[in-house]
Amino acid sequence: MSGHGNWRHLDSERAGLVLVFISAIGFGTLGIFGIYAQRANLSIPTVLVFRFVFATIVVWAFLAWRGRLTLLQGRALLIALGLGAFGYATQSGLYFVGLEFMTAGMVAIVLYTYPVFVVILAVTLIGERVSRPMLVALCFALGGIALVTGANPAGASLVGVLVVLGAALAYAVYITFSRAMLMTIDPMVLTAYVLPAAGTSFIVIGTASGDLMLPQTLSAWTILLCIGVFATAIPVVAFFTGLKQIGASRAGIISTAEPPVTVALGAVLFAEPVTAATVIGGVLILIGVIVLERK
Structure with missing residues (x-):
């Protein structure tokens, strides 16, 4: 019997x-589809409204199918909607702005500094003690960013790096404030409320700026569907389902495959430059993340 169990x-x-x-x-395909969206002249608010609409439909349908749909109320509902409308919306908006300045691969690499920001926030806001692994990880991550931005002007720009670091910080804030919620709420249920709240923010932004538009071609609709389903909803569902089976630490380490996927696809599809500095800098950032996950 124990053999079967094993x-x-x-x-x-x-x-x-x-x-x-x-x-x-x-998740690694998000920047790639983002480049296709740029080439189809789709505005950032349009891309993000449809990203979150399609993703919301898939995630809610999955939760309903699994019988895990939970209706949040009161304070929990307000916090979940706030996390989406401000935290996740800010991260997503800055990510796509970053794609206008840098290659998809470079954006993915710089965004992956967010675990370092999570640790910094834990130290400054919660009073978590600074450990040696934290300092080692911070050095690796900062060294990686310096190498990537200083030695690879073809793929990076200072403005782009600052914008994407802003996205990483926004994501870290979102994760930090989500932690208390996740003690009592299923992560996928929280995501089911975060997604439409983030989408609503971009409906407001797009309407106010006049940038919100209805796609006119089949290719534009296909790009938006791919962003919403293949680069958002399916990864969210797959991650949280896998997380339950292998734990947060190992899931975090495996997730470091995300930037290399983006870099590889960017090089193959768009001939994005991949220099030795990009590779080494990216590896340093990922080592920093792995050190944090194993601490």
Whole structure:
């Protein structure tokens, strides 16, 4: 009987590893589809409204199918909507602005400094003690950014780096404030409320700026559908499903496949420059993340 249990555990673990890796690949395509959206002349508010509309439909349908749909009320509902409308919306908006200044691969690499910001916020806001692994991780991440931006002008710009670091900081703030909620709420249920709240922010921004538009071509609709489903909803579902089977630490380490996926796809599809400095800098940032996840 214990043999069967071990096999079942191994199968479950393997499935979890595969799901989190699929999630990393999915999230890794976001910048690629973002470049296609730029080339189709789709405005950032338009892209993000439809991204969150399509993702919301898929995530809510999945939760309903699994019988896990929970209606939040009161303070929990307000906090979830606030996290989406301000935290996740800011991160997403700055990410896509960053794509206007830098290659998709470079944006993905710089965004991946967010775990370092999470640690800095934990130290400054919660009073978490600074450990040696934290300092080592911080040095690796900062060294990686310096190398990527200083030695690779073809793929990076100072403005772009600052914008994407802003996105990483916004994401870290979102994660930090989500933690208290996640003690009592299923992560996917929280995401189900964050997504439409973020989409609503871009409806307001797009309407106020006059940049919100209805796509006119099949290719534009296809790009938006891919961003909403393949680069957002499926990775979210795959990540949280896999997370339950392998734990947060291992899931975080496997997720570091995300920037290399973006860099590789950018090089193949758009001939984005991949220099030795990009590779080494990206590796340093990812080592920093892995050190943090293993601490």
